[in-house]
Amino acid sequence: MKILEEGTGELVGWHDPDENREWMAKRSRAIVDKQMSLSDAVSKYVTDGDVIAMGGFGHIRVSMAAIFEMIRQKKKNLTMLGKTGVHDIDIMIGGGIISKVEVAYCFGHEMRGLSKCGRNAVESGRVKVISEISNAGHQWRFLGGMMGVPFVPTRTMLGSDTLRKSSAKVVEDPWTKKPICLIPSCNPDIVFIHVPRADKFGNCQFDGYVVEDFEIARAARKLVITTEKIIDNEEIRDKPWKTLIPGFFVDAVVEVKYGSHPCNMPGQYYFDEVAISEWLDMSKTDEGLKLWLDKYVYGVSNFEEYLELVGGVEKMKYLYELEHYRAELKAPWLDKKLGGKK
Amino acid sequence: MTTIDTYYTPTHLMAVTAAKVLKDNKSVFVGTGLPMIAAMFAQRTHAPNLLLIFEAGSIGPQMKTLPISVGDSRTGYRAISISTMHDNMSFSQAGWTDYGFLGGAELDKYGNLNTTYIGESWENPKVRLPGSGGGNDVASLSHSFIIIIRQSKRNFVEKVTFITSPGYLDGPGARERAGLPKNSGPIKVITQLGTYGFDEKTKLIKLETIHPGISIEDIRNNCGFDIIIPDNVPTTSIPTRKDVQLLRELDPSGMAIGR
Numbered sequence: 001m002k003i004l005e006e007g008t009g010e011l012v013g014w015h016d017p018d019e020n021r022e023w024m025a026k027r028s029r030a031i032v033d034k035q036m037s038l039s040d041a042v043s044k045y046v047t048d049g050d051v052i053a054m055g056g057f058g059h060i061r062v063s064m065a066a067i068f069e070m071i072r073q074k075k076k077n078l079t080m081l082g083k084t085g086v087h088d089i090d091i092m093i094g095g096g097i098i099s100k101v102e103v104a105y106c107f108g109h110e111m112r113g114l115s116k117c118g119r120n121a122v123e124s125g126r127v128k129v130i131s132e133i134s135n136a137g138h139q140w141r142f143l144g145g146m147m148g149v150p151f152v153p154t155r156t157m158l159g160s161d162t163l164r165k166s167s168a169k170v171v172e173d174p175w176t177k178k179p180i181c182l183i184p185s186c187n188p189d190i191v192f193i194h195v196p197r198a199d200k201f202g203n204c205q206f207d208g209y210v211v212e213d214f215e216i217a218r219a220a221r222k223l224v225i226t227t228e229k230i231i232d233n234e235e236i237r238d239k240p241w242k243t244l245i246p247g248f249f250v251d252a253v254v255e256v257k258y259g260s261h262p263c264n265m266p267g268q269y270y271f272d273e274v275a276i277s278e279w280l281d282m283s284k285t286d287e288g289l290k291l292w293l294d295k296y297v298y299g300v301s302n303f304e305e306y307l308e309l310v311g312g313v314e315k316m317k318y319l320y321e322l323e324h325y326r327a328e329l330k331a332p333w334l335d336k337k338l339g340g341k342k
Numbered sequence: 343m344t345t346i347d348t349y350y351t352p353t354h355l356m357a358v359t360a361a362k363v364l365k366d367n368k369s370v371f372v373g374t375g376l377p378m379i380a381a382m383f384a385q386r387t388h389a390p391n392l393l394l395i396f397e398a399g400s401i402g403p404q405m406k407t408l409p410i411s412v413g414d415s416r417t418g419y420r421a422i423s424i425s426t427m428h429d430n431m432s433f434s435q436a437g438w439t440d441y442g443f444l445g446g447a448e449l450d451k452y453g454n455l456n457t458t459y460i461g462e463s464w465e466n467p468k469v470r471l472p473g474s475g476g477g478n479d480v481a482s483l484s485h486s487f488i489i490i491i492r493q494s495k496r497n498f499v500e501k502v503t504f505i506t507s508p509g510y511l512d513g514p515g516a517r518e519r520a521g522l523p524k525n526s527g528p529i530k531v532i533t534q535l536g537t538y539g540f541d542e543k544t545k546l547i548k549l550e551t552i553h554p555g556i557s558i559e560d561i562r563n564n565c566g567f568d569i570i571i572p573d574n575v576p577t578t579s580i581p582t583r584k585d586v587q588l589l590r591e592l593d594p595s596g597m598a599i600g601r
Contacts, residue, residue, distance in 0.1 A: 134477070155483065325558045
């Protein structure tokens with residue numbers, strides 16, 4: 001195939017499919033109890049310099065508990081696959097554990113505007129953007145990784161600067177003779193996925209909003225699950241069609257109730273915009289960021305203690321009501337933007 | 343620029359004008375903010391069977407209130423399916439998505455959009471923006487797309503700093519030459535001053551309607567290139583009081599439309 005164009009972005013997380021097969025061959029298929037503490041899971045499975053992806057969608061069903069623990073353990077030089085990075089990557093950058101990012105969507109907070117913390121880090125050079133990609137492109141990198149092929153052909157990104165700064169290549173399609181974009185596959189070193197429920201063997205069930213976790217879970221070289229709830233294996237076997245991640249893909253499973261706070265856990269709790277506003281405000285400056293980290297990450301020993309600091313069970317009850325349209329959204333960032341008008 | 347003391351704001355006008363572009367029984371891939379409000383508005387008015395598609399997986403929702411994110415649980419309200427990004431992006435690539443709906447930071451005369459960076463170079467950006475997100479995919483894979491953006495001399499430019507999402511690239515035939523799907527590309531641009539289309543032959547952006555109280559001079563003064571302005575440009579029709587009330591219902595906290 002004739003190569004027509006090559007993106008100049010750095011290729012990260014790509015493995016020769018044969019090498020990756022060997023890695024997968026060595027992983028256990030045993031049905032064993034994979035529960036452990038989050039602190040053990042992070043210290044055992046996260047290695048400095050790893051290429052990391054977070055499940056969910058940036059601020060939806062993200063494993064915030066795992067992020068806090070990685071920062072507490074001072075992990076470093078991680079390369080983030082920023083496939084819709086929102087609150088997750090913002091905290092990871094603020095916490096100093098990320099040095100490189102492949103960007104599909106990062107440094108922004110959707111309706112909330114841009115993230116000062118993420119932007120500061122990139123504009124000052126503390127965090128380096130190594131390549132660009134689109135959301136579909138990123139997701140197809142994981143599809144390729146899951147399929148065990150070196151690339152996935154697609155028609156996205158063609159003609160754009162996003163492609164020129166990506167790690168994709170454009171070739172002439174042997175059938176149509178038209179240009180086609182080959183997206184290099186990706187098998188991240190470590191992936192964290194937060195799920196509604198899992199059993200002790202790591203079998204995970206979802207209530208929709210899977211986004212690209214089906215693919216990422218299968219592409220991952222190491223996979224740690226945090227779950228709202230541990231359920232009995234019989235419940236899994238009773239409704240096996242709900243299982244989207246079979247346990248053999250999973251290295252560790254940790255029960256962390258409310259483990260995605262302040263993000264949205266569909267069906268269970270909506271965004272805590274008060275907590276997110278506090279982060280957006282404090283993380284604007286280095287001093288504020290340090291205070292925030294001291295209070296919410298270093299000042300506590302686990303996620304439960306953090307939850308107490310942000311309002312505990314009462315807060316989570318409100319966020320449950322909000323999720324079900326039975327409470328009013330309180331969003332200080334919005335009041336500020338609209339000048340307090342009501 | 344003359345300001346009109348009235349019951350609607352420029353944002354209301356933009357949202358309702360954008361909504362009117364969406365026809366019933368069509369499918370639309372929706373981005374964060376005003377595109378969401380416009381699609382929701384269309385569905386509640388002239389296009390009850392408009393199929394909404396979100397990159398994070400929701401298909402065919404009848405949303406009650408404006409979501410904060412294209413992936414949050416508000417996008418799934420009364421949906422017909424909550425699928426995956428792979429599914430929604432793939433069926434768009436296969437030809438199922440009629441309209442894409444995007445915003446942006448910078449737009450050029452061929453409808454190319456920049457949401458990646460502003461400044462001297464990609465390596466050392468002055469302002470780092472979020473990047474493509476699903477934007478490039480929506481611009482690449484939908485049959486057509488609509489852009490909602492606030493225009494000024496600074497962001498309506500001859501050539502964007504970085505083509506994050508492809509419009510007509512550098513002119514007629516460029517999308518096809520690059521390998522993008524045939525007969526795709528931007529069809530409409532809606533700003534606080536007017537609405538624009540693209541010239542069939544040259545693929546250059548051209549003024550189509552002008553909002554009430556806005557002059558041709560305002561358009562030129564808020565555009566960084568020599569824009570095509572036909573003779574006798576009609577005035578954009580304004581939203582009704584009922585329209586404004588509906589917008590407020592859809593966005594009760596005022597996230598996209600203000601309070």
